[in-house]
Each structure stands twice: as C-alpha cells, then as structure tokens.
Amino acid sequence: MVNIETAPRVGPTPVWLDKLTPADMQGLNQLVEESRWNQIEDDWRLFMAFGHIAVIRDAAGRIIASGAVLPFEHETAAEEQAAVRGPRATGMPAWISMILVHPTQRGEGLGSLIFRHCLAFALSQGHIPMLDATPQGAPLYQRHGLEPLWSLSRWERAGPAPVRGSSFPPACTPQQGRPQPQDHQALEQFDRSTLGLSRAHILRHLLARPGSGCIVQPDGYALVRRGRLAMHIGPIVSLAPTQDAGLVAQAIDMPFRLFIDVPDSQSALQQQLQAAGFVRQRGFTRMAGPAPIPWPKAALPTVLAIAGPEYG
Incomplete structure (x- = not known):
C-alpha cells in the first residue's frame, strides 16, 4: 500500500507548466546550478516537449521546487490528437526525475510534495513510475510503493x-x-x-x-x-x-x-x-x-x- 505522508508545513501547491518562459527557464536552471547537477537548458526543453514539468513557486512567483515526468513509448502527434483524453493503461514506464528544491527551502517537505504530485500523475495516466534514487531519496520513494530493482554508480x-x-x-x-x-x-x-x-x-x-x-x-x-x-x-x-x-x-x-x-x-x-x-x-x-x-x-x-x- 502506498503510504502518503502528511502535507508539508508550507502551503504552496505544485502546478504543471504549459510553456517554458524565459523567466521559468532561468528559475529552473538556477535550481540545477544550486544543486550542482549537470543538466542544461536542452534537458528542460526535452521534458517540456515530450513530458511534463511541475513547479512550486513562492509568494513572489519564484520557482523553489521542480519535478518532471517523461513517458516512454511517446506517441506521434497524430496519435495524440486521436487519443481520448484521460487515463491510458499503457503499462509502460514514465520516468520521474528532476526533483529539486531550492537550498533555502529544504527540510519543509517540498521535495516530498512535488514527488507525490508527479507520482499521482504518472499513475493516473496508466504508466509504471520509474526513477533512479539517490541514497537520500530512496526511503521516501520506497514508502510510496516503489520497489528497489538494482544499483548503479x-x-x-x-x-x-x-x-x-x-x-x-x-x-x-x-x-x-x-x-x-x-x-x-x-x-x-x-x-x-x-x-x-x-x-x-x-x-x-x-x-x-x-x-x-x-x-x-x-x-x-x-x-x-x-x-x-x-x-x-x-x-x-x-x-x-x-x-x-x-x-x-x-x-x-x-x-x-x-x-x-x-x-x-x-x-x-x-x-x-x-x-x-x-x-x-x-x-x-x-x-x-x-x-x-x-x-x-x-x-x-x-x-x-x-x-x-x-x-x-
């Protein structure tokens, strides 16, 4: 059974981006830089083109947390237009990644909140959620029902x-x-x-x-x-x-x-x-x-x- 944690102490709600504005790209890149990750703008463009990017903003509209869902077996544009909107029991993976939180906001439950948002979306679309977890993140993901498969370095x-x-x-x-x-x-x-x-x-x-x-x-x-x-x-x-x-x-x-x-x-x-x-x-x-x-x-x-x- 999936163990849904209690809500974080803060009130922001994750939202899906419908486009990447220059300001949004700057905010996402800043999260990558502050986390010392290796992604560049092209990576965010890939997630936007073929998947979904979720963000949490602070009261000033600044992006303070992110997450992404990238389905495999991507449909062609014609298939997407012909498809009926709603859950599709594809049984194929949807990759969850880019769970990033601004350093000044860590420890407030934002990472857990945005991960649950991405997980719920992937499940609602009939996908099997997959990810590569850091040692720090693995316990959270396991509490939400994800099973360890194998290790890599x-x-x-x-x-x-x-x-x-x-x-x-x-x-x-x-x-x-x-x-x-x-x-x-x-x-x-x-x-x-x-x-x-x-x-x-x-x-x-x-x-x-x-x-x-x-x-x-x-x-x-x-x-x-x-x-x-x-x-x-x-x-x-x-x-x-x-x-x-x-x-x-x-x-x-x-x-x-x-x-x-x-x-x-x-x-x-x-x-x-x-x-x-x-x-x-x-x-x-x-x-x-x-x-x-x-x-x-x-x-x-x-x-x-x-x-x-x-x-x-």
Whole structure:
C-alpha cells in the first residue's frame, strides 16, 4: 500500500507548466546550478516537449521546487490528437526525475510534495513510475510503493568543464560523430530491440543537440552529450561483449570532465574506468512501482551505461 505522508508545513501547491518562459527557464536552471547537477537548458526543453514539468513557486512567483515526468513509448502527434483524453493503461514506464528544491527551502517537505504530485500523475495516466534514487531519496520513494530493482554508480574523471561549443569527438572518424538522419531509425530500432521499450524521442533529442556525438558499431553504440559540468557518456548499449572495452575506450577519449552512470553489475567496465582515471562519485538505486513490473528486475547485461538518472 502506498503510504502518503502528511502535507508539508508550507502551503504552496505544485502546478504543471504549459510553456517554458524565459523567466521559468532561468528559475529552473538556477535550481540545477544550486544543486550542482549537470543538466542544461536542452534537458528542460526535452521534458517540456515530450513530458511534463511541475513547479512550486513562492509568494513572489519564484520557482523553489521542480519535478518532471517523461513517458516512454511517446506517441506521434497524430496519435495524440486521436487519443481520448484521460487515463491510458499503457503499462509502460514514465520516468520521474528532476526533483529539486531550492537550498533555502529544504527540510519543509517540498521535495516530498512535488514527488507525490508527479507520482499521482504518472499513475493516473496508466504508466509504471520509474526513477533512479539517490541514497537520500530512496526511503521516501520506497514508502510510496516503489520497489528497489538494482544499483548503479556514477563514475567521474576530472578535467575542464565543457563550454558551449565543446563537442564530441574532437576529430570524427567514419564511425564517430552524429549519425545521419537515415541512420536514426536503425539506431532506434536496435535500442528498442535491446531494451524491450522505445525511447526514440529521447535519443533523437539528445543526438540533435550541439556538442552531442555517437559511436556506432554493428552491435552497439555509445552516445555522448554536453552537460553543464561535464560531458555525459551514455547510453552505451552493446550486444557483443568482445567489443565493449573498445567501445567504452572511444567514448571516454576526451579532454573534458566526464560523467558515466554504470550498473554495479558491470564489474569489468568499472575496472576499465578505474584504470582510465575515473573515481566513483555516488550511488543510485533503480526503482519502479507500485504496479507489478513486467520486465526483469536486474540490469540488462547489454546496458553498459544508462542515459543518466534523469532519463533512465
């Protein structure tokens, strides 16, 4: 049973944004910066384009807390127009993330309030809520019925932060760089067949960003994108264990600060990262529920790195 906590001491109510105004973008970016997270404006645009952003404002209208819901298996515009409004029992994941609270407002229950708002919305749409929880957040999510599935860790290598205009790779080979439009469908089909669900809308958005790049091999790929603090490596998906080390070696061959989020079951990759100068920064727990989970409750061996805790 879901244990709904008592309401916080403060009175603000979460609301969904219907558009991203410049002032809203500034407020959301400020939350990211003050929390020392890696997201940039393009990430908020992705959530707005394909999902939903909830915010809590103070009496002056300033954004003091945020949350986002991003469904997988995104419908086309024509399907959305034809769909009947209301709950849809899709049984597919909706990713909950970007639960951020302004430092001066923490400890007042705002994070719990906005998470419950996102959770209720995902359930009302027939989705299975999923997220990657920090150690601090996991107890809250478990009290609301989400089940721990498996653990992962963020690995970091020091270097200069990427600036606007930084890109991967510095010098492209025929198998590197941004795939051409005709290659997108093959990449998306490969990803879907490997994971058992579609996140084509997410991959397209990540690949289209300035500074993004992708290493494509016959049985795998690695995507790299620019973040606020570091270049983020992931997802990395591979069906050929013999190519894993080479695929990762190409992806991390950059002079910038690097983040990569790896399932803890990928011990060989962790050893490779350590040998390449990476250190473990923090851990996460993949969680889902409260509905029954219709897929394996362990990390897929083909997933070497996830897209990030904000995307799964």
